[in-house]
Amino acid sequence: MKQNIGLAFFGLFALIGTIFLIVAYVSWQSSQRIIRTGIETKGVVIDNRYNIDRQGRTTSSMAPVVQFRTADGTPVTYYSQTYTSPPSFDIGQTITLWYLPDNPQEPVLEGIDGLLLPLIFGIMGTIFSLIGYWNIISALVRRRVQVS
Template sequence: METSKGLPVFELVMLLFFTVGAILEIISFSIYRNSRNLIENGIETKGIVIDLHRLKPREYPLAPSIRYIKRDGTAHVFHSSEGRNPPEYQIGEEVTLYYDPKDPDNVHLKGNYLFVYVFAGMGAVFWLFSIWYVGSAVKAIFQWIFG
């Protein structure tokens, strides 16, 4: 009679790392796809940075607040949720942006793919540590479950 092996902890951790990496890559691709969709189907316009605001009290990364004129002639202010240290934009700077006419707070600043890079980079790190073990991890877990 065969003795059962213990829980394959290392293999489970490697499979978890691979899964987390895949989720982060999917998030990155989704953000990129939504930005590209807004660029292709949204309205391009120019805006002026009117303020730099903190995302959290007493934290330095500053995000821009941008005033732009919608196609119907009304002014709208977009408060970005992407802060940087040092700030990427200066007050008074003109920027190109794309907005959704149905949702003017859905804005993409031209050339701004920070979140895409952050999520893709984190996903790549998780994959870097796990990709070499995925096949053997799946095999070990399968054998552990089904004997």
């Protein structure tokens, strides 16, 4: 019974880790697809806005607000959700970005913007998966040794 609880516990770790790794891969693939097939352009950082936590307090991390024009000249203002401390870009800095023609509101900025989510989920997924799968395999090997 105790072994089954342990297997279930570490099975949950393995499942969560696997889900995190899938999210990391899908997010990374999405960013890479936009970079490969999207339109490359330049934008200007017009502001860096502070992150506000759930209690309404301002944190020290900031995300860029970037203004650019699409290929047909339409102005777009993009409010990045990638908060960093110190800020990734300075106000007035010209940066490279990529967007899909049918969705210019969701570009990928140069630098960490398209990599942060996959990186975080990839690291967490790897840790959870290693803990989960290692312990499941160890328990199954121990169980097999005890039987023989």
